[in-house]
Amino acid sequence: MTESLARRLGAEFLGTFVLVFVGCGAAILDAGNKGIDLLGVAFAFGIAVMVMIYAVGAISGGHFNPAVTVGLAVAKRFPWSDVVAYVITQVVAAIAASLVLLGVASGQDGFSAKASGFASNGYGDHSPAHYKLAAVLLVEVVLTAIFLYVIIGATDVRAPAGFAGIAIGFTLVMIHIVSIPVSNTSVNPARSSGPALIQHGWALGQLWLFWLAPLIGAAIAGATYRAIVGERAVSPEEPLASEATV
Template sequence: MSTPTTAHKLGAEALGTFWLVLGGVGTAVLAGDEVGFVGIALAFGLTVLTAAYAFGPISGGHFNPAVTVGLATAKRFDWKEVPGYFGAQLVGAIVASAVLYVIASGTDGFDAKASGFGTNGFGDRSPGGYSLAAVIVTEIVLTAFFLYIIFGATAKRAAVGFAGLSIGLGLTLIHLISIPVDGTSVNPARSIGPALFAGGDAIQQLWVFILAPIIGAAIAGVTHALIVGEDDD
């Protein structure tokens, strides 16, 4: 098998992030009233699970700027490749949001801003009315644990072939915990794409869902080996 080129890796990241946003946010926007929080949580988990097996062998299956930062902080990914991955992930998220906007606009009276368009938020934009402080803590802690799961599932000492399953189920659990808090981000690209189409307050609050997941991922990257040891053969 040939080694994937940089272009192939970026293409895989864009496709995987596209699928995550279309599958997860799409379920929230198009079917949220029917499937509820549990269905939305499963949708996000299933997108990552399927994309991890489809595109992970090519790019490593990040599909999330926070994951890229966490892996780079843990010295499992080259910092030089981080900007390219960020760009590919953002392109995938924005294109998926555009496709979703076109689909959702197929019903009379659809308004991305009024509906929220699957965006994340705090205060009066939080599904449960949670405060900014609660949202920041939620995003930092859950993103850190998402990275801990990824580090453990992809370690050399881990069971072979089960990483995608563990990571997908981990993301499902994260959504079950935090959808009522802020709609769940733990992924800046997932938050940026829909916010660009919802506009207004969604964009004004976006900084939280960029910074907090990055901080959580960096914390995990720095502390994982200190807590559980190095992943050596």
């Protein structure tokens, strides 16, 4: 990567902040008004990640998600030496976005982050449709793996250039449509951490699952992508499959 680590972290902060602020904001700020439904929230997340990939993806790779960073490292598309810095930056950005959302939401009389759930992810009684822990674990692992397969595939040297952001954004829309009723959709530990810290109740107690499941799913995809689809043959003078991320 040609950009300095500081610049890449700045881009990751900005992208993650926008993703959490727009995606979670669509759910939090419209709560009870019914102006934005499940489909609206799904598109808010997908469009946010898509536009930020095009805005800053050329600088940082456009991860905006610890699971993406880990999955790409497992796939040998990203250096392990930068993983911790990326993950910390993503989590801090998600917390910052959640704090700003709290400031905005508190402008409504009677708003309570704890009572509203603050767009947190949950299982059991805190799943939107009361899905049990095992079901939530399964859907988060599977959908995160699908997300990483698309990310790795869309940025493969064999994929059409310039369309990765569109494919990734619409995949995130698809993922939210499927899993909002199950887990309120994480597939992103940073997205889960910000709201959980603000909710500061049951969400913190269940946060472990929304780190564990996405990381497992991302690692599975990162480890198996090449085994499933192979890789392009290269000449000795040509670099191996693209190390670009998003």
